[in-house]
Amino acid sequence: MKILTAMYTLRRGGGYDRFIMMVEAFLDRKCEVHCLSLTPIKMKHPGYYNHRLGLSFGRTGGWVAKFLVVFLFPLYSLLIGWREKIDFFVAFGSIYAFLLAIPKWILRRRMVTFIRGNSTFGLMVHRSSGFFLSINRMMEYLGFLFSDRILTNNGETQNEILRTVGKRKHVDVRLLYNNISPMPKMEREDANQIRSRLRIQSVRKSS
Secondary structure, three states: OEEEEEEOOOOOOHHHHHHHHHHHHHHHOOOEEEEEEOOOOOOOOOOEEEEEOOOOOOOOOOHHHHHHHHHHHHHHHHHHHHHOOOOEEEEOOHHHHHHHHHHHHHHOOEEEEEEOOOHHHHHHHOOOOHHHHHHHHHHHHHHHHHOOEEEEOOHHHHHHHHHHHOOOOOOOEEEOOOOOOOOOOOOHHHHHHHHHHOOOOOOOOOO
């Protein structure tokens, strides 16, 4: 199976790790993965192909570059999808689902979208203007509408997506929890040793 995904640019952090893990999971299953990006996203695997959209001006984080990505990513995704005979689109977030919606619709392929959180919340934290918040919400909504399946890592987000999109379309929203190993249960003697080492007095319950 040939898969096409997209990533604007990667910065070290949780998002970086999850995206790489997703791509590696597809490669482990013998899929051929094509990734459209603005900056190089290198992986040493014979089944991985990085298609870089080379913009030779300014910083890749600037607004001009982001606006161009909104217009050029769908076009390049369509060309790659048609040329490479892509079988499946994978969006790592609602905004990427919006960017892949047109090629997905034209080529009549299915698309699954991974949601790790609310993208609008991040803009609110950075105090973006109401105009950009509205644009982001619209892109997010359209991305959900064009997705054939949505995978999220928590029940609250699952319910929010169902409330937002469920009125217009039946959406297949499923839970896929993060692969976080459970912490080992601490034995009482271990806790006592830690208290002794850190010189923390035990709290006695009053009768």
